[in-house]
Amino acid sequence: MLFSRTSLLLIKTYTGPFIISFLVALFLFEMQFVWLYLDDLMGKDLGSLVIGQLLTYRSAGLVSMALPLAVLMSSIMTMGTLSENNELTAMKCAGASLFRILRPLIVFSILLSFGAFFFANNAWPVANLKFRSLLKSITEQKPTMLLEDNVFYNGIEGYSIRAGKNHIESSELEDVLIYDHTDKAKGNRTVIRARQGKMEQTTDNRYLVLTLSDGNTYNENSEKQKGKKPPHLSMTKGSFDRMVLRLDMSSLLFKNDNEDVYKSSYEMMTVSQLNRAVDSLQQHLDTVRTGLAESGQKFLKIPSLQKSDEIKTGVDSAKQVTWFLDELSAAQQAKAFEAAKKKTKRSGDLLENRSTEVEHLEKSIGRHKIEWHRKFFIAVACIVLFFIGAPLGAIIRKGGLGLPTMMALGLFIIFQLWTMAGEKMAKSGLLEPWIGMWLSTAVFLPLGVYLTWKAAQDRTLFNTDSYLARLKRRMRLKKPVVS
Secondary structure, eight states: OHHHHHHHHHHHHHHHHHHHHHHHHHHHHHHHHHHHTHHHHTTSOOOHHHHHHHHHHHHHHHHHHHHHHHHHHHHHHHHHHHHHTTHHHHHHHTTOOHHHHHHHHHHHHHHHHHHHHHIIIIIHHHHHHHHHHHHHHHHHSOOOOOOOBTOOBOOSTTEEEEEEEEETTTTEEEEEEEEEOOSTTTOSOEEEEEEEEEEEEOTTSOEEEEEEEEEEEEEEEEEOOTTOSSOEEEEEEEEEEEEEEEEEOGGGSOOOOOHHHHTTSGGGOOHHHHHHHHHHHHHHHHHHHHHHHHHHHHHHTOOSSOOOSSOOOOOOSHHHHHHHHHTSOHHHHHHHHHHHHHHHHHHHHHHHHHHHHHHHHHHHHHHHHHHHHHHHHHHHHHHHHHHHHHHHHHHHTOOSSSHHHHHHHHHHHHHHHHHHHHHHHHHHTSSOHHHHHTHHHHHHHHHHHHHHHHHHTTOOSSOHHHHHHHHHHHHHHHSOOOO
């Protein structure tokens, strides 16, 4: 009963910092995304629902960074607090080893890693698909219509609108100038100018209704006359007391219909889908490589002269070719060489195209394998960083938000640098995908084993007294003896 209560206490002590660390890390990474795409989000009247969906979908992609950081930080804070308050010492005095004390947290971390894998394999692809399509729709959307005084607005396709004065509260305009270039072949042939106007939108925001008053229209006509270049130009002027224009604003409306474009991307696949995709790509690659080898053999066996329309021969040796050329006229030799040159070029182009296809397939297979390993990498990273953070907290004997936070951030930055370096080398082909994706884990796993061994032996990480004693001993040995 004592240990069950202790286990519940440890889990309760651990989950608090873990949740706070996870939410704070997720928020900071989210703000980095907002600042990055702030220009694309401003001035488009997207609404809180669309912004909320975008941030939610993006949060799913940021879990891969926020979750390991939260595990590392919370484990250092929890064990550091227990060690600082001598609670860890009391449990050891009661006969519990470090592994027995950490058992409930180890079980919690293992369950968390399973949840991380399930999330990365099932929820992450869907969130990536929604995020990519939604972000593309937002970036492609034009800003909402806002007429600035004496500035042309070109957001509505086919029109350029300028108002000398825009009364935003009443939607009334003064000195309105409109260029109509809906017919791109003719350019700005129609110009409308009005002294006053009013701007309204339909209930579905599909159309902009401009009610103009006291204005003129100018239509430029071009008539092609015989013997005259360029064509004859004429201007037709008209006046009106009231004119109503109905402009289509569909290009400004928000549309989210790009999901089909990204469904086949490797980032939107589960582990089973990635396996099938890799098998399919590998079969295609084997077929292309076989064709490339056959084409290369045929290319190397091409004789220097080939059959032409007027020349039919079975020449297959250098001596026969020389003898054959001597029997041809200069025109026939030129034609034979041209035919051979064209066929050689076609064969060379075929080899180059197939070589490019092989490189593209190998790169695509590598990207799919990288994404496959990423699903498992997140889960394993949580366990590895726990076995770094928990013993490190027990060793440094400091809790709170000061030293533990600094150490957690420092270790996590180094971990991320190794992860990014390994992934980049895997994408460039310098390392195999499995080596590049597990490079940071391979570096930090021995560190976790070392720190766990240190904490289990109740040893400090850096024994300064021992180092100073060794230094003094060496200095005494080197001191000269005075006779």
